[in-house]
Amino acid sequence: xxxxxxxxxxxxxxxxxxxxxxxxSGDSVSSDSGAWNWIRQSPSRGLEWLGRTYYRxxxxxxxxxxxxxxxxxxxxxxxxxxxxxxLQLNSVTPEDTAVYYCARDLSDGYKFYGFDNWGQGTxxxxxx
Amino acid sequence: SYVLTxxxxxxxxxxxTARIPCGGNNIGSKSVHWxxxxxxxxxxxxxxxxxxxxxxxxARFSGSNSGDMATLTIHRVEAGDEADYFxxxxxxxxxxxxxxxxxxxxxx
Numbered sequence: 595x596x597x598x599x600x601x602x603x604x605x606x607x608x609x610x611x612x613x614x615x616x617x618x619s620g621d622s623v624s625s626d627s628g629a630w631n632w633i634r635q636s637p638s639r640g641l642e643w644l645g646r647t648y649y650r651x652x653x654x655x656x657x658x659x660x661x662x663x664x665x666x667x668x669x670x671x672x673x674x675x676x677x678x679x680x681l682q683l684n685s686v687t688p689e690d691t692a693v694y695y696c697a698r699d700l701s702d703g704y705k706f707y708g709f710d711n712w713g714q715g716t717x718x719x720x721x722x
Numbered sequence: 723s724y725v726l727t728x729x730x731x732x733x734x735x736x737x738x739t740a741r742i743p744c745g746g747n748n749i750g751s752k753s754v755h756w757x758x759x760x761x762x763x764x765x766x767x768x769x770x771x772x773x774x775x776x777x778x779x780x781a782r783f784s785g786s787n788s789g790d791m792a793t794l795t796i797h798r799v800e801a802g803d804e805a806d807y808f809x810x811x812x813x814x815x816x817x818x819x820x821x822x823x824x825x826x827x828x829x830x
Contacts, residue, residue: 640823641808642821659818661818707753707771709757710776712766714764
């Protein structure tokens with residue numbers, strides 16, 4: 595059974611860097627059968643996909659995709675030694691206040707089939 | 723960016739059939755996924771790739787997709803189905819996931 599456990603601070607000040615980690619159990623961050631995503635949810639923006647990281651062994655390569663809305667501020671990094679992946683979002687503003695989720699995107703190595711496992715969510719509040 | 727449009731709310735009596743639409747330009751050419759979200763919980767995948775169900779999801783949940791509309795159908799609705807439902811597709815023009823705004827299903 596796959597479990598995703600999120601950790602990271604819930605209260606931040608404007609201009610700081612948001613850092614969240616998602617620890618994976620029951621699967622591997624470097625598995626060909628998944629992609630590892632960050633999503634956030636707020637009343638004003640709804641569900642908003644932020645980005646993902648995934649590995650493809652046939653190419654021995656990591657891939658990243660990011661949403662255009664945050665592309666200049668975001669980095670998603672895998673950590674194979676700890677079997678986890680992390681989100682960094684720079685220069686946060688109150689507009690970044692949201693519940694942040696990590697999630698696995700099930701894949702057959704070519705196609706993606708939706709987010710079948712989610713973390714518990716972390717409420718991040720940006721306020722001075 | 724690709725836009726998915728969902729009605730804010732749908733109401734249905736217990737035992738009846740709920741149909742939750744999700745509109746998008748030529749969405750019939752895309753693989754659509756659906757999520758259920760109860761208050762205070764993370765979303766849960768209930769239908770993927772238009773009409774496949776993850777293990778543990780009852781056969782009462784099904785999906786369809788044609789033209790500019792995808793639909794999540796819930797047969798024999800139960801009180802426990804009351805939740806928000808979101809559709810999702812991959813925007814292959816901009817290489818990112820897109821979610822609909824969500825539909826609140828109320829069981830009368």
